[in-house]
Amino acid sequence: MKRKITLKQIAKELDVSISTVSKSLRNSLEIGEETRLKVQAFAKFYNYKPNNIALSLKNRKTKSIGIIIPEIVHYFFSTVINGVEQVANEYGYSVVICVSDDSFDKEVLNMEMLANGSIDGFIMSLSKETQFKGDFHHITEVINQGMPVVMFDRVTNDILCDKVIIDDKAAAYEAVQSLIDNGRRKIALVTTVDYVSVGKLRTDGYEKALLDNGIAFSEDLIIKIEDVDTCEITISELLHARAFDAVFAVNELFAVTIIKTANKMGLKVPEDLAVIAFTDGIISKYSTPTITTVSQSGEKMGSKAAKMLIERLEAEEDDDEEHTENYTTEVIETHLIKRESTD
Amino acid sequence: MKRKITLKQIAKELDVSISTVSKSLRNSLEIGEETRLKVQAFAKFYNYKPNNIALSLKNRKTKSIGIIIPEIVHYFFSTVINGVEQVANEYGYSVVICVSDDSFDKEVLNMEMLANGSIDGFIMSLSKETQFKGDFHHITEVINQGMPVVMFDRVTNDILCDKVIIDDKAAAYEAVQSLIDNGRRKIALVTTVDYVSVGKLRTDGYEKALLDNGIAFSEDLIIKIEDVDTCEITISELLHARAFDAVFAVNELFAVTIIKTANKMGLKVPEDLAVIAFTDGIISKYSTPTITTVSQSGEKMGSKAAKMLIERLEAEEDDDEEHTENYTTEVIETHLIKRESTD
DNA sequence: TTTCAACACTACCACGTTTTCGTAAAGCAA
DNA sequence: TTGCTTTACGAAAACGTGGTAGTGTTGAAA
Structure with a gap:
């Protein structure tokens, strides 16, 4: 040895x-x-x-970037990591990953752990609990220390930094509009609780699409799901209680559950019930019927975020001091992928 | 600032x-x-x-562990990461992730990048290309430098180190046996090319189950798929060419493709065709019908691997010099999760 | 008065690297 | 010989930390 x-x-x-x-x-x-x-x-x-460590100490940069996400066993987030990883590798950076598990404390802990020299900058998506609490001091602190942060998907306006998002509202609008174009009038919405930023935005898009088309907006047709594990029950209740001919779900899991429940009740998808889901993942492609989705390229978001971060890091090298803080928010385009769950 | x-x-x-x-x-x-x-x-x-970097330099340990996996947008691997992450966090370690993309060169590059002081030890699953080439010099080298390596799932006998695996052969045997117990006699196998270690082992288990039950083993009922993207065509060909009443697929993707193709041909699952897949992932739970699978807890594998690695790292601290190299291979148990695709 | 211990702190080294500055030796012109 | 440049290398600082060893002062016991 x-x-x-x-x-x-x-x-x-x-x-x-x-x-x-x-x-x-x-x-x-x-x-x-x-x-x-x-x-x-x-x-x-x-x-x-x-020795990398010695170099890091000397150069005061580690050539690695930290990713903090709520979950890793999650199609969307793992595609984002993939995007980040590719770009990072290209520029000679390593990727350190921490999972917040949607917990505020873990998010704070992880950030503190990484912030003390382990990485040069963060790419992150807020945990549910953080969004709920609205407490972002840990992020402000990191930024104040001169460490660049790029937020993606679940972002907040309370923090000034680079961001990569999709236009959730517009995308939801487009999805619902397409249902309306197909003659659907009674459109239900299955979404998350409001404090999840993207859930709220998608709800707004849904509402706007209805109103723009002169369709009455009814709270009865909306269910907000807090716990994924029990969504089956809630969804089943909705299906039994109300009559509607289309559903817009803010994620795949909700959508596939709806379809399965509807099938059990003898409803045919898409004939009796059209379904569109947000986030194009693996379930949509392989469920029966396949599900029409709003694609939201995690890979693109990841690579864009990584590029923004690395650019900022390399820019710092030159000016070194106080570069003008012109943060940008990049909007990744989405599009509707039509599959069998709509006609 | x-x-x-x-x-x-x-x-x-x-x-x-x-x-x-x-x-x-x-x-x-x-x-x-x-x-x-x-x-x-x-x-x-x-x-x-x-400052972590200064500490790392001084203590000659980074308190982070490197994971090298073939893919990250992959249910099984991401659950493994999850397992590793949890244990790592518990012990105050960070997790650095590199994706080999099933490429030998990227695997080597990533390992070299991390080996120069960035991490204290590796947890890895071999890339397809590495298994194909049988070239493990990069791993030997790292081990010779005194850096512990734990391999999981896709391992090799050519390297002496700690390993975490499942008994692929026995699990495959059990799955096929259960098909036979249900009266199926003509059982097809959809697997990967042989150089993927787990693919080979699962094939062996399949064969043994048949022979033990006095069922003729026929090459005609086996297809080895190299490229996932074209598996649909290959599978469709098989279904048209041969008659069989059950299929054992070495992963979910193959299984769901089989089911979809069979449905199109008017075959009913499980009545006309029973299907069992290896690896319990998200597709199996949400496909229609849901798929009977061999569960292979990635999380358990990950946490076990992390524990083994960290134990070795902390042990090194004490003895410091040449601890007796008693490597162990941990076998994680599997079990059959019965769902709708079998009767 | 001397000796000793306790106290409160500083000096220094090591970790591995890069880089700036310094300098000895050699070569060469005047 | 003197003065200057060039060549070829070495010493030391710096990055930030933590441990060991050392130092100087004070007060008290012998």
Whole structure:
């Protein structure tokens, strides 16, 4: 077991100084060719690689970026990571991942853990609990320390930073409009509780589409689901209680549950009930019938976020001091993917 | 924008030495109470936190573990990450993730990137290409440098290290046996190419179950799929060409594709065709019909792997030198989750 | 008065790297 | 010989931390 070799060891072995070794390896002209080649050969033989930690300490940058997300076993979030990962790799960055589990405390803890030098910047999506509490001090703090943060999907207006989002309201509007265009008038909405920012926005889009088309908006046709595990029951109740011919669900899971429940009740999708879901994931593609969805490219969001972050990081290098804080919010376009659950 | 404060800055501000500050913060008795409290108050006010990088350099350990997996947008792998993440967090470790994209080169590159001090140990599952080439020098190298590696799921006998696997062969055997117990005799197998270790093992289990039950084993009923994207065509061909009453698929995706294709052909699942899939994921739960699967708890594998790795890391601290290399291979139990795709 | 211990703190080193500055030796012109 | 440049290298600081060893002062016991 040969431990990694260091400059110091090479220097000692070859009986030269550490600086000579360092310079030789960086091909400095200061060092005579003979010595230079000798050092390089030796280093190559022992497979010398500079120690990242030492470099980080010296350069005050780690070349890694932290991602904080609510869940990882989640199609959308994992596609985002994928996007980030690809861009990060391209630019020589590593990706450190922490999962907040939708808990405020874990989010804070994770951020603090990473903020002390482990990473150069954050890419994050807020946990439900954080959105509920509206407490963003941990993020402000990190930003105040000069660490760039890029938020995506679940963002907040209370924090000034770069953001990557989709136009949730417009996308929801488009989805509902398409249902209306197909002659559906009684459209239900299955969404999350309001404090989840994207849930609220999608609800707004739904409402606007109805009103613009002169369709009465009724609270009775809306259910807000807090706990995913019990959504089956709630959805079943809705289906039994009310009559409607279309549903807009803010995620795949709700949608597929609706379809399954409807089928059990003898309703046919899409004939009796058209279904559109937000977020194009794996379920929509493989459920029966396949589900029409609003695609929301997590990969694009991730790679865009990573690009924004890295750009800011590399920009800092040059100006170093107080660059003008012109934060941007990037809107990723969505589109409707028509499948079998609508006609 | 106040950058993070350091010991040095505190020392300067309070006009004491750096060591005094350091010791005060660690509550050393060497420092008089007055000074100690003054320093602590000051540090608290400026929210002092020791710099992780400096600590890593000093302690020669980073308190982070690297995960290398073939894909991240993948139910099984993301559950594994989840398991790792939880345990890691519990022990104060961060998780750095790299995706090999099933490419040998990316796997090597990622490992090299992380091996130079960024992490204390690896948890990994081999990329397809690596398994195909059988080239594991990058892993040997890392291990030789004294960095512990834990492999999971896609492992190899060519490397000596801790491993976490399931008994793929036995699990496949059990699945096929259950089909036979239900009176199925013509059982097809849809699997991956042989060089994927788990694919091969599952094929072996399938074969053994047939033979043990006195059922002829026929190559005609086996298809090995290389490219997931074109599996639909291949599967469709199989369904048209051969007659069989049950299928064992080595993953969910194959299974759901089989079901959909069978439905199109007018075959009823499970009446005409029983289907069992390996790997219990989200598709199986939500497809119609829901799919009977072999559960393979990624979370358990992840947390087990993390525990093994961390244990080894903390053990190293004590003995420091050459601990007896008694590597273990942990086998996670599986069980059959019966759903609608079988009777 | 001397000696010793307790106290309160500072100096220094190590971790691995890069980089700035310094300097000895050699070469060369005046 | 003197003065200057060039070549080839080394010393040391810096990044931030924490531990060991050391130092100087004070007060009290011998």
